[in-house]
Amino acid sequence: MAQRKQRIRINHWIAAILLFTMAAIAFINVLSRYLFHFSFAATEEITINLFVWLTVVGSGIAFERGAQLGMITLYNTFSARFKKVIILFSSGLSALLFLFVDIYMIQAIHDDLTLFQATSPALDIPVWIYYIGVPILSVFVFIGIYRGASSKLDGVRS
DSSP: OOOOOOOOOOOHHHHHHHHHHHHHHHHHHEEEHOOOOOOTTTTTHHHHHHHHHHHHHHHHHHHHOSSSOOOHHHHHTTHHHHHHHHHHHHHHHHHHHHHHHHHHHHHHHHHIIIOOOOOOOOTBHHHHHTTTTHHHHHHHHHHHHHHHHHHHHHHSOO
């Protein structure tokens, strides 16, 4: 059986770096609690926001691999033509959902920059810095939706 060589793409690297950073922060925090009886409470703020970014990148990877939840039993009963329609419809709805998320996130960033100038409670970092990752990293979600839909459409036999 020939094994296909898979390339590691930038979204995989970003997910790995975010996960490593979160694990390193948590490990350092555990060590500091154990050795110095002191906890870096502000690290929770960073870890939570990195987790949100990781979720966005991971969603794109899941769309590409077809790993999101689905009703495959019902889907398998449809004809090939209707399967293509369902694939296009679900991909369009997924893209529309993330488009709305991006629009509202950009609006929140704009409001924060112009009206609120809010800062994070623990580190006093402007919160728009945490928010900006979602619309930027959602590019990988749109790419994942496209790639996943393309591979599913190629797999449907007419």
